[in-house]
Amino acid sequence: MAPQRRPALPPLGGRKPNFRERTVDVLRAALIAGELRPGEVYSAPGLAPRLGVSATPVREAMLELVKEGMVDIVPNKGFRVTVVSDKQLDEYKHVRSLIEIPTTVGLATTADLDALRALRPLAMEIVNAAAKGDLIEYIGADLNFHLSLLALAGNDHLVEVVRDLRRRSRLYGLTALVEAGRLQASAEEHLELLDALLARDPERVREVMTRHLGHVRGLWAAP
Known part of the structure; x- marks a missing residue:
């Protein structure tokens, strides 16, 4: 029997005092692992409950990942995961x-x-x-x-x-x-x-x- 899927994004509460850094780490890992799918658009308010934090550190983390070329900003919607060929x-x-x-x-x-x-x-x-x-x-x-x-x-x-x-x-x-x-x-x-x-x-x-x-x-x- 196939193992049960774990939640894509683990809650952040209590794991590190710096939520922003931890949020960047978790989201980056989710992108690399393909848990956040290429071409899909994700919003900070939509991801925040899955991480157990407010939308602000998620938004800041996604902006950091924009600089790394892992996501692009989609005005008024959120962030699109870049496609790697x-x-x-x-x-x-x-x-x-x-x-x-x-x-x-x-x-x-x-x-x-x-x-x-x-x-x-x-x-x-x-x-x-x-x-x-x-x-x-x-x-x-x-x-x-x-x-x-x-x-x-x-x-x-x-x-x-x-x-x-x-x-x-x-x-x-x-x-x-x-x-x-x-x-x-x-x-x-x-x-x-x-x-x-x-x-x-x-x-x-x-x-x-x-x-x-x-x-x-x-x-x-x-x-």
Whole structure:
């Protein structure tokens, strides 16, 4: 039996004192996961009850996402989720592969082992989110893990470039992966990657990262 769908947008109350920042994070994750559908128009008053906050932080968050190119303003109606084409998704994945794979492979020989071990709780957050079928939590934990890992290379600009590429991507097939029980396997690749890094095994790191990034188009991006 397919697992029960979780609410697309979890309530914000009590999770962070800064509602605006948390609202941006949750809405961005919902956009990336495809919970807010491309081409659809959403209003701040309409989304606010689903988040458990007033319309003001939602409106401010959506304006922030306009700057990121994730939504467009529709006068007197709200915000339309921008459509990302297959060509754009392929380009994002290609650029990410050029950056993330060699950078992560390099960490197999340069990263401090204690710093790598410190990332295991972040990897477990991804695994736990996958087990619960919580796509919003999954997206946030996945972003946190990968950016924290790349930060060990010491190149802040590289991290920001990857952050932007990941935000612009859309993972429309995540719900299908949850229902098929395949999201857990993808989540556990983060632990596999850490094990390869800790073993100082560059070739294994390359294989895991190549397979993992392949999910961006091969499994996830299926509108």
